[in-house]
Amino acid sequence: MRYISTRGSAPVLSFEDALLTGLARDGGLYVPETIPRFSDKDLADMATMSYEDVAFKVMRPFIGDTFTDTEFTALIDKAYSGFNHVVRAPLVQLDQGHFLLELFHGPTLAFKDFAMQLIGQMFQAVLSRKGERVTIVGATSGDTGSAAIEAFRGLDNVDVFILFPHGRVSDVQRRQMTTPVESNVHALAMDGDFDDCQARLKDMFNDHDFRDAVRLAGVNSINWGRVLAQVVYYFTAALSMGACDRKVSFTVPTGNFGDIFAGYIAREMGLPIADLVIATNQNDILHRCLTTGAYHKGAVHASISPSMDIQVSSNFERALYFAQGQDSDAIRALMDDLANGGFDLGDNVLRSLQDTYKSGRVSEEETSATIKEFYANTGELLCPHSAIGVRVAQALRDPATPMITLATAHPAKFPDAVEAATGVRPPLPDHMADLFDRDERVTRVSNDLASLKDIIKGGIAQ
Numbered sequence: 058m059r060y061i062s063t064r065g066s067a068p069v070l071s072f073e074d075a076l077l078t079g080l081a082r083d084g085g086l087y088v089p090e091t092i093p094r095f096s097d098k099d100l101a102d103m104a105t106m107s108y109e110d111v112a113f114k115v116m117r118p119f120i121g122d123t124f125t126d127t128e129f130t131a132l133i134d135k136a137y138s139g140f141n142h143v144v145r146a147p148l149v150q151l152d153q154g155h156f157l158l159e160l161f162h163g164p165t166l167a168f169k170d171f172a173m174q175l176i177g178q179m180f181q182a183v184l185s186r187k188g189e190r191v192t193i194v195g196a197t198s199g200d201t202g203s204a205a206i207e208a209f210r211g212l213d214n215v216d217v218f219i220l221f222p223h224g225r226v227s228d229v230q231r232r233q234m235t236t237p238v239e240s241n242v243h244a245l246a247m248d249g250d251f252d253d254c255q256a257r258l259k260d261m262f263n264d265h266d267f268r269d270a271v272r273l274a275g276v277n278s279i280n281w282g283r284v285l286a287q288v289v290y291y292f293t294a295a296l297s298m299g300a301c302d303r304k305v306s307f308t309v310p311t312g313n314f315g316d317i318f319a320g321y322i323a324r325e326m327g328l329p330i331a332d333l334v335i336a337t338n339q340n341d342i343l344h345r346c347l348t349t350g351a352y353h354k355g356a357v358h359a360s361i362s363p364s365m366d367i368q369v370s371s372n373f374e375r376a377l378y379f380a381q382g383q384d385s386d387a388i389r390a391l392m393d394d395l396a397n398g399g400f401d402l403g404d405n406v407l408r409s410l411q412d413t414y415k416s417g418r419v420s421e422e423e424t425s426a427t428i429k430e431f432y433a434n435t436g437e438l439l440c441p442h443s444a445i446g447v448r449v450a451q452a453l454r455d456p457a458t459p460m461i462t463l464a465t466a467h468p469a470k471f472p473d474a475v476e477a478a479t480g481v482r483p484p485l486p487d488h489m490a491d492l493f494d495r496d497e498r499v500t501r502v503s504n505d506l507a508s509l510k511d512i513i514k515g516g517i518a519q
């Protein structure tokens with residue numbers, strides 16, 4: 058399997074190189090040249106497999122000869138062994154025909170662990186084989202950073218630097234990033250919002266001298282390995298709902314578009330998905346774009362679902378690439394316009410996107426009301442992000458088709474919002490019970506590329 062850039066002028070790479078590279082050198086995102094398709098028989102076989110076995114079957118065609126089957130099996134087993142639920146991604150029923158896919162049983166309590174735990178294993182295997190070291194720099198609205206730190210802390214071959222927007226992540230999220238004691242972990246609190254963090258990260262990747270000097274690697278969802286690992290739970294969830302014989306729909310609380318794009322890949326691989334629904338908070342650029350075709354950057358408004366406080370959604374470029382019929386010239390033109398503020402999609406592209414995805418937006422008040430309502434009706438405490446998904450799903454779902462809403466984080470990661478809505482403060486699981494007693498270690502940084510580069514160069518283990 059070969060990987061090509063959405064912007065068409067970066068080198069074509071193997072899975073291994075796409076994994077280590079992250080952002081393509083032409084500024085684009087890597088996508089697989091072809092998407093393999095499963096037969097009905099393949100789907101039927103997977104319906105009775107464990108999470109790990111489905112993971113192997115779904116991802117194997119994408120990894121080429123990067124790992125032998127034995128190696129890959131071992132990496133998958135190790136990646137998910139730290140999860141607190143035997144089926145890894147369990148389903149819970151919320152309402153007639155509406156189910157919640159709990160993706161928060163990993164070590165940092167958000168769905169990001171599904172991909173990050175696996176790519177941590179994959180990075181380590183590849184780098185130790187090559188005898189190389191890399192510097193991972195990530196931008197986070199909260200959950201990617203904690204998941205990346207958990208996956209890479211203490212590994213010999215990586216330094217990990219995480220940029221998060223100062224004052225805009227929850228206390229639990231911040232402490233998950235600032236309390237690890239390993240010297241290869243560097244938490245950087247940046248003045249600005251998440252889009253600023255993500256923009257500086259892209260600047261570092263586009264500064265080829267710096268990129269090569271520190272051997273920069275990226276683990277944001279621009280990294281194809283992240284998206285790939287997330288395809289798996291669409292299969293396990295749909296198949297356990299009987300998707301061999303009927304279609305199911307998914308609603309996905311969306312920020313950077315990595316998670317829902319994984320659903321698109323699952324559908325292209327032959328999983329019978331009816332609707333793929335994007336749910337946004339008040340930072341609703343994706344919902345507006347799907348409705349009107351206009352994609353113009355606005356200010357980010359801090360919300361009670363901070364992991365979705367994003368106005369420039371990096372994986373949307375991958376969705377546009379497929380909606381544009383894999384025309385990289387058209388993508389380059391759109392992204393040039395975006396650099397100058399935004400773009401307006403042509404009718405054909407908009408129609409193609411609308412055929413592929415549905416969308417809805419939820420206000421702050423509606424988010425709280427949904428947390429309250431579902432606690433009262435089901436006893437289920439929803440995190441604010443998951444509540445946004447549940448709300449949009451209730452509004453848009455077709456009663457004849459089972460709807461699966463992705464629960465992207467554990468309610469205990471956002472205790473203030475959950476308590477305000479329900480009066481119940483969700484406790485942290487045992488393995489994190491002392492989170493608020495641990496010492497914090499964090500570097501405050503300004504929104505300035507030159508000083509960030511200096512801090513990173515100075516912090517790398519020599």
Ligand SMILES: *Cc1c(COP(=O)(O)O)cnc(C)c1O
Binds near residue numbers: 311313316
């Ligand atoms: C990252 C995150 C999202 C958004 O996921 P994307 O892949 O960026 O669209 C939603 N909810 C939570 C809790 C998250 O951590």
